[in-house]
Amino acid sequence: MGHITAIANQKGGVGKTTTAINLSAALAILEYRVLLIDLDPQANATSGLGITPSSEANIYRCISGQKQLTDILCSTNTPNLDLAPSHIDLVGAEIELPDVEEREYRLARLLEDVRERYDYIFIDCSPSLGILTVNALTAADRVLIPIQCEIFALEGLSKLFHTIEIIRNAYNPHLEVDGVLLSMYDKRLRLAKMISEKIRSGVKEYVYETVIYRNSKITEAPSLGQPVLMYDAACRGSDNFLQLAGEFLRRNPVK
Amino acid sequence: MGHITAIANQKGGVGKTTTAINLSAALAILEYRVLLIDLDPQANATSGLGITPSSEANIYRCISGQKQLTDILCSTNTPNLDLAPSHIDLVGAEIELPDVEEREYRLARLLEDVRERYDYIFIDCSPSLGILTVNALTAADRVLIPIQCEIFALEGLSKLFHTIEIIRNAYNPHLEVDGVLLSMYDKRLRLAKMISEKIRSGVKEYVYETVIYRNSKITEAPSLGQPVLMYDAACRGSDNFLQLAGEFLRRNPVK
Numbered sequence: 001m002g003h004i005t006a007i008a009n010q011k012g013g014v015g016k017t018t019t020a021i022n023l024s025a026a027l028a029i030l031e032y033r034v035l036l037i038d039l040d041p042q043a044n045a046t047s048g049l050g051i052t053p054s055s056e057a058n059i060y061r062c063i064s065g066q067k068q069l070t071d072i073l074c075s076t077n078t079p080n081l082d083l084a085p086s087h088i089d090l091v092g093a094e095i096e097l098p099d100v101e102e103r104e105y106r107l108a109r110l111l112e113d114v115r116e117r118y119d120y121i122f123i124d125c126s127p128s129l130g131i132l133t134v135n136a137l138t139a140a141d142r143v144l145i146p147i148q149c150e151i152f153a154l155e156g157l158s159k160l161f162h163t164i165e166i167i168r169n170a171y172n173p174h175l176e177v178d179g180v181l182l183s184m185y186d187k188r189l190r191l192a193k194m195i196s197e198k199i200r201s202g203v204k205e206y207v208y209e210t211v212i213y214r215n216s217k218i219t220e221a222p223s224l225g226q227p228v229l230m231y232d233a234a235c236r237g238s239d240n241f242l243q244l245a246g247e248f249l250r251r252n253p254v255k
Numbered sequence: 256m257g258h259i260t261a262i263a264n265q266k267g268g269v270g271k272t273t274t275a276i277n278l279s280a281a282l283a284i285l286e287y288r289v290l291l292i293d294l295d296p297q298a299n300a301t302s303g304l305g306i307t308p309s310s311e312a313n314i315y316r317c318i319s320g321q322k323q324l325t326d327i328l329c330s331t332n333t334p335n336l337d338l339a340p341s342h343i344d345l346v347g348a349e350i351e352l353p354d355v356e357e358r359e360y361r362l363a364r365l366l367e368d369v370r371e372r373y374d375y376i377f378i379d380c381s382p383s384l385g386i387l388t389v390n391a392l393t394a395a396d397r398v399l400i401p402i403q404c405e406i407f408a409l410e411g412l413s414k415l416f417h418t419i420e421i422i423r424n425a426y427n428p429h430l431e432v433d434g435v436l437l438s439m440y441d442k443r444l445r446l447a448k449m450i451s452e453k454i455r456s457g458v459k460e461y462v463y464e465t466v467i468y469r470n471s472k473i474t475e476a477p478s479l480g481q482p483v484l485m486y487d488a489a490c491r492g493s494d495n496f497l498q499l500a501g502e503f504l505r506r507n508p509v510k
């Protein structure tokens with residue numbers, strides 16, 4: 001029974017897609033069967049794994065009821081890692097879904113068919129709290145929250161915890177916070193240290209021990225359509241994500 | 256007649272709010288009368304200027320028809336710079352507006368009352384192409400596009416140009432691209448140089464000469480509720496934004 005984790009934060013550019021691609025790839029390299037769902041119309045997780053978004057086989061076709069998930073799943077250059085690709089057409093869902101019955105449960109229903117096939121399923125979310133992110137939080141068991149150590153990201157954290165509370169009460173009673181991940185961390189910035197201490201004291205029990213440091217190989221890898229572990233397995237970025245995979249497994253043992 | 260510029264890019268974390276706050280402040284310090292509209296429910300431009308979001312006086316109340324813009328405008332710690340503050344309630348507009356008459360023109364109508372009072376009006380947009388960003392693009396004369404020199408930001412550029420085309424044909428025939436601004440530029444990254452060359456060759460006539468370099472003072476300033484020019488007028492970040500203001504004025508002389 002695949003464990004479903006949404007990777008969400010309405011603040012933009014905090015490392016959601018980078019975490020989704022590289023944590024999924026690290027678990028796949030450790031021989032777990034992993035599925036990554038790209039639920040962002042920008043389709044960054046899709047192109048970051050070297051797959052060209054297709055107007056035929058994409059998650060929008062499934063959310064709008066035209067296809068099943070099994071019709072669009074594809075393998076990636078990383079063994080054991082499958083992808084449900086996105087496409088810019090997904091922007092349409094934000095406008096169309098509000099008029100549909102049980103609109104919050106579309107993704108949860110789609111995942112029932114494939115959940116048995118995978119150990120872990122991740123959902124990369126767009127930077128918003130719109131109907132697509134609501135679908136992800138309704139389908140998920142847990143939420144992993146990447147955060148940058150800067151003032152705007154800190155302010156958004158309490159709003160996100162508040163939203164998770166609303167979703168738990170309205171649509172998904174099992175939803176829990178898996179953890180808060182300090183990402184794109186730059187040790188040279190005094191402010192980053194100050195903010196990380198504030199986060200650790202605010203939501204202590206959630207913060208991952210693992211920190212993902214800013215590393216140029218992490219920025220370069222997606223331009224070649226690869227996770228950082230496939231791009232340069234020896235770099236610090238790869239170490240960080242392998243360490244993260246280990247800590248994630250301890251928090252979420254295989255069911 | 257205030258010149259209206261939307262600062263937009265659906266890619267998250269590329270420096271929209273940082274550009275909105277600091278370009279507005281630079282023009283205000285040069286003695287132009289400036290208004291900044293925070294159209295993002297995250298309300299980062301509001302808190303970045305030291306203003307606590309209020310559930311009473313905010314842009315959501317105006318968009319939903321409960322108040323006029325003049326009811327919510329407030330001055331900031333920067334002379335000549337006023338703000339129309341945001342609040343998390345603005346998330347409601349994404350869900351409510353779809354059922355309202357002429358929903359794309361709400362902001363354009365609101366701005367008619369105040370346009371005479373300012374030389375320049377800026378709109379900080381959220382990282383999405385939803386109804387709020389459509390409102391900003393419908394109300395604006397020009398669009399300024401901050402972009403980071405990394406692969407995901409590059410892929411989003413053509414989608415944004417495509418969206419601007421759609422808005423121009425459907426709602427706002429005057430809408431033009433003011434420019435593309437390379438922001439958060441890190442000269443040490445080989446990838447940044449490669450991507451910036453691609454951007455310059457792709458949309459050559461739009462790219463601003465001014466580049467905003469990555470600078471720790473720029474990240475620190477909003478945590479004290481100040482634009483970087485008020486925080487540390489002598490730092491490189493302040494130079495960059497004063498230079499940007501000069502180039503912006505050459506492209507958009509006062510009407």
Ligand SMILES: Nc1ncnc2c1ncn2[C@@H]1O[C@H](COP(=O)(O)OP(=O)(O)OP(=O)(O)O)[C@@H](O)[C@H]1O
Nearest residue numbers: 012013014015016017018127213214215219267405
């Ligand atoms: N640890 C890191 N070191 C260096 N660069 C990083 C790191 N993590 C992310 N980045 C870069 O920062 C940018 C933003 O990251 P990413 O796109 O993953 O954020 P996001 O939260 O998914 O953005 P969006 O809100 O648009 O979905 C990307 O260019 C990415 O390559």
Ligand SMILES: Nc1ncnc2c1ncn2[C@@H]1O[C@H](COP(=O)(O)OP(=O)(O)OP(=O)(O)O)[C@@H](O)[C@H]1O
Nearest residue numbers: 012150267268269270271272273382468469470474
């Ligand atoms: N030139 C710069 N140097 C250093 N840090 C910067 C610079 N520009 C922006 N930042 C920092 O990068 C982060 C993202 O910037 P910002 O919030 O302005 O982006 P945004 O596009 O408005 O994000 P969102 O998509 O969430 O609205 C902020 O912490 C900001 O302080």
Ligand SMILES: [Mg+2]
Nearest residue numbers: 016017040044
């Ligand atoms: Mg992303």
Ligand SMILES: [Mg+2]
Nearest residue numbers: 271272295299
């Ligand atoms: Mg912003």
